[in-house]
Amino acid sequence: xxxxxKKSKKKSFLLKLITGDVLxxxxxxxxxxxxxxxxxxxxxxxxxxxxSQLETxxxxxxxADIIDLQNESVALRNELMQKSLxxxxxxxxxxDNPLRPAxxxxxxxxx
Amino acid sequence: xxxxxxxxxxxxxxxAVLIVLRALGFMTFQRRGWQTVxxxxxxxxxxxxxxxxxxxxxxxRVLVSSTPEYQxxxxxxxxxxxxxxxxxxxxxxxANLDTYAKGLHRLLxxxxxxxxxxxxxGALRKGDANIQAGKRTGLYxxxxxxxxxxxxxxxxxxxxxxxxSCNREFLHASTSRGFTFDEVLIRKNAYGLATRTLGRWNExxxxxxxxxxxxxxxxxxxxxxxSHRRKVMDTFAEYVDVPPRNGCDxxxxxxxxxxxxxxxxxxxxxxxxxxxLGTAIVMETRTxxxxxxxxxxxxxxxxxxxxxxxxxxxxxxxxxxKTASILAALDDGEVTLKDSVDTxxxxxxxxxxxxxxxxxxxxxxxxxxxxxxxxxxxxxxVVDDHYVKKGKAEAFLNKLLSFGITENHxxxxxxxxxxxxxxxxxxxWKGEALWMAxxxxxxxxxxxxxxxxxxxxxxxxxxxxxxxxxxxxDGHTVERYDPEVVIEAIAKPQAIADIxxxxxxxxxxxxxxxxxxxxxxxxxxxxxGTAKVDEHGQYAGRWLNFIGFFPADKxxxxxxxxxYRQAGHVGAANGGxxxxxxxxxxxAERVMAYEKTLEVEDLRDSLAILIPDVKxxxxxxxxxxxxxxxxKDDSLRPKETLFAExxxxxxxxxxxxxxxxxxxMGAKDAIFALESCGIKAHLNxxxxxRRQSAAAGSDKRKGMTVExxxx
Numbered sequence: 020x021x022x023x024x025k026k027s028k029k030k031s032f033l034l035k036l037i038t039g040d041v042l043x044x045x046x047x048x049x050x051x052x053x054x055x056x057x058x059x060x061x062x063x064x065x066x067x068x069x070x071s072q073l074e075t076x077x078x079x080x081x082x083a084d085i086i087d088l089q090n091e092s093v094a095l096r097n098e099l100m101q102k103s104l105x106x107x108x109x110x111x112x113x114x115d116n117p118l119r120p121a122x123x124x125x126x127x128x129x130x
Numbered sequence: 131x132x133x134x135x136x137x138x139x140x141x142x143x144x145x146a147v148l149i150v151l152r153a154l155g156f157m158t159f160q161r162r163g164w165q166t167v168x169x170x171x172x173x174x175x176x177x178x179x180x181x182x183x184x185x186x187x188x189x190x191r192v193l194v195s196s197t198p199e200y201q202x203x204x205x206x207x208x209x210x211x212x213x214x215x216x217x218x219x220x221x222x223x224x225a226n227l228d229t230y231a232k233g234l235h236r237l238l239x240x241x242x243x244x245x246x247x248x249x250x251x252g253a254l255r256k257g258d259a260n261i262q263a264g265k266r267t268g269l270y271x272x273x274x275x276x277x278x279x280x281x282x283x284x285x286x287x288x289x290x291x292x293x294x295s296c297n298r299e300f301l302h303a304s305t306s307r308g309f310t311f312d313e314v315l316i317r318k319n320a321y322g323l324a325t326r327t328l329g330r331w332n333e334x335x336x337x338x339x340x341x342x343x344x345x346x347x348x349x350x351x352x353x354x355x356x357s358h359r360r361k362v363m364d365t366f367a368e369y370v371d372v373p374p375r376n377g378c379d380x381x382x383x384x385x386x387x388x389x390x391x392x393x394x395x396x397x398x399x400x401x402x403x404x405x406x407l408g409t410a411i412v413m414e415t416r417t418x419x420x421x422x423x424x425x426x427x428x429x430x431x432x433x434x435x436x437x438x439x440x441x442x443x444x445x446x447x448x449x450x451x452k453t454a455s456i457l458a459a460l461d462d463g464e465v466t467l468k469d470s471v472d473t474x475x476x477x478x479x480x481x482x483x484x485x486x487x488x489x490x491x492x493x494x495x496x497x498x499x500x501x502x503x504x505x506x507x508x509x510x511x512v513v514d515d516h517y518v519k520k521g522k523a524e525a526f527l528n529k530l531l532s533f534g535i536t537e538n539h540x541x542x543x544x545x546x547x548x549x550x551x552x553x554x555x556x557x558x559w560k561g562e563a564l565w566m567a568x569x570x571x572x573x574x575x576x577x578x579x580x581x582x583x584x585x586x587x588x589x590x591x592x593x594x595x596x597x598x599x600x601x602x603x604d605g606h607t608v609e610r611y612d613p614e615v616v617i618e619a620i621a622k623p624q625a626i627a628d629i630x631x632x633x634x635x636x637x638x639x640x641x642x643x644x645x646x647x648x649x650x651x652x653x654x655x656x657x658x659g660t661a662k663v664d665e666h667g668q669y670a671g672r673w674l675n676f677i678g679f680f681p682a683d684k685x686x687x688x689x690x691x692x693x694y695r696q697a698g699h700v701g702a703a704n705g706g707x708x709x710x711x712x713x714x715x716x717x718a719e720r721v722m723a724y725e726k727t728l729e730v731e732d733l734r735d736s737l738a739i740l741i742p743d744v745k746x747x748x749x750x751x752x753x754x755x756x757x758x759x760x761x762k763d764d765s766l767r768p769k770e771t772l773f774a775e776x777x778x779x780x781x782x783x784x785x786x787x788x789x790x791x792x793x794x795m796g797a798k799d800a801i802f803a804l805e806s807c808g809i810k811a812h813l814n815x816x817x818x819x820r821r822q823s824a825a826a827g828s829d830k831r832k833g834m835t836v837e838x839x840x841x
Binding site (some may be wrong): 038061072073075079094095097122123124125 | 135142143171197198284288320323366368386387393724725732791
């Protein structure tokens with residue numbers, strides 16, 4: 020094949036591609052089923068990807084909620100522990116209160 | 131092909147070429163700029179922080195954990211970029227300054243509203259000055275300056291919600307402008323107890339400074355993971371590629387309640403007695419587990435986090451060391467409890483140096499009395515006569531070393547070591563062994579002394595003091611630290627029994643130096659110790675110590691209290707017996723009250739015979755009660771009916787013409803008896819009738835009233 024003929028073939032293929040004539044090519048016609056399948060898979064993939072992204076965002080939000088609750092519970096626990104120490108309760112009650120810490124073991128009267 | 135279609139194709143191709151050229155431009159000339167933009171939407175290899183493990187108590191309560199806290203700041207941005215926004219905010223905040231100040235005061239009541247107002251106003255003025263000066267740098271003003279100067283997570287959420295609502299109202303903006311929060315990840319000691327032992331945290335470097343935090347840093351910190359971030363919809367999604375492994379939790383042997391009891395008892399005494407340093411250790415006798423370890427430092431009347439005295443402060447122990455010296459002599463068979471030593475005139479010179487006793491009682495002292503009165507002369511005489519004069523000073527030293535007093539227990543890595551005299555020192559001067567015998571010229575940590583006394587309490591078996599029980603990951607045990615025996619028997623059982631008897635007499639006999647540790651509820655054994663401290667030849671202060679164990683007949687806990695008061699600080703207590711023994715007393719009684727519960731059976735006095743006291747009177751009632759109690763002893767039942775016949779339901783008097791004898795009866799029966807005869811009774815007092823005004827057997831008179839005196 021001469022160089023001029025090759026060039027003309029390339030040119031015509033580009034034109035065919037742009038004009039859409041390429042879809043009428045016998046090879047494309049033969050592989051049409053495959054092409055449709057690939058397109059379907061791509062659509063499915065994109066759909067799933069979007070779905071997974073939604074899930075990821077949801078997980079992210081829930082994780083933030085967990086951390087928030089965790090921090091809240093730790094802060095609250097620390098505060099309560101500090102307040103519930105017997106020595107702190109004694110201090111808050113002051114010296115005037117009639118309650119005194121036990122110095123004798125409690126007696127179990129009935130189980 | 132039509133011309134029109136060709137022209138469309140040409141345009142499409144041109145546009146495609148332009149797109150390609152633009153893309154080439156992004157990839158070459160504008161590469162850096164677009165990379166910066168891209169990095170905002172995605173990030174690779176982002177480190178995922180591993181959660182640092184917690185430190186737990188013996189019951190699994192969280193002692194130390196990681197938690198975020200927040201600083202409330204008023205922040206200026208670079209005004210050249212957000213000038214309008216800043217000016218708008220400033221005017222809104224200025225106009226509503228009182229609302230902000232009062233609202234913040236309501237949520238953070240320890241800081242007055244006026245102070246919030248001043249600080250916010252000051253921040254706004256600084257911002258104005260910044261704008262005037264054309265400065266571009268940002269400014270920070272800390273708005274919360276009271277307490278810890280930081281907000282806990284819950285307080286932060288409340289304050290943030292309030293500021294957000296203000297911004298929505300005044301600025302119609304959804305985010306906090308100006309008012310912002312700087313997050314600081316801290317390690318929170320939930321109870322504020324055992325700070326030095328659990329360890330401090332450097333917030334600037336986010337690294338541990340000391341204690342368990344530092345010693346177990348690699349275990350607590352865990353391994354960070356890796357993730358990448360992508361922009362998904364309107365937010366960023368983080369995809370974890372390598373999950374982080376969170377740090378392990380450390381379960382300690384510390385008990386929150388016992389730690390609190392020890393902390394309070396020591397703190398109160400140090401405040402009352404104007405002391406400067408103090409440590410208290412409570413150890414479980416059988417296992418060597420440290421249940422409480424308190425270190426207190428007092429500066430200018432305030433308690434501050436100071437040094438770890440219990441583990442890192444070797445001291446001259448003073449007289450608490452005499453126990454070791456006497457135990458050495460008992461175990462070597464050099465003395466028995468019955469041997470006596472002449473301590474008169476309560477002062478003596480040994481190899482050029484004089485020593486005296488504080489107590490001037492009983493010149494001739496048996497071995498228990500040497501410890502009871504804490505006699506320096508007695509202890510030194512024993513060691514001098516049985517070791518030094520016999521040229522066995524080194525044997526005495528070796529004996530003391532065999533008690534494990536200088537054992538490095540590695541309670542936490544980096545703890546100080548203890549030292550006694552060296553053989554060379556003993557050879558240089560014979561008096562060295564004698565001064566060592568009374569606790570001078572040595573360097574022993576409080577923990578080592580407590581471990582030694584614990585060995586005595588444990589029948590001679592020395593347990594290694596333990597602070598760490600196990601390492602856990604997600605609640606599962608990774609490594610366990612079991613009780614460890616250091617020395618199977620530090621002395622013969624008889625010597626241990628003898629020294630225990632001596633220590634009991636210190637606390638429980640009249641004039642013993644440790645009587646203030648005595649408890650009426652159970653037996654405490656222990657020894658006092660007072661050691662003067664010289665610095666550069668000058669008196670600098672004194673250690674006032676007491677170590678004991680309880681209950682002495684079946685020891686469960688060993689407790690050591692060490693208090694230091696520097697020269698010039700005045701307090702009523704000037705010895706271990708007055709300063710530290712009461713602290714031990716308080717700790718012992720409260721710990722035992724907390725740890726123990728008694729059954730009713732425990733209260734029964736096995737020596738007492740429970741026999742009811744049956745009053746004369748209604749025999750049927752007495753019979754019923756005695757039968758119910760299954761008491762078969764007929765001698766307890768009233769023998770004389772005196773005036774009535776017993777019938778279960780209808781007691782009937784046999785003689786109603788004379789005044790009955792009601793002495794010994796209860797009020798109810800006495801009144802019944804008298805009124806059955808038509809005689810009125812007038813009661814005086816409560817209990818049994820002891821006396822009646824009309825004689826028994828005398829004739830009754832109409833309208834007669836008999837006075838009954840009960841007791």
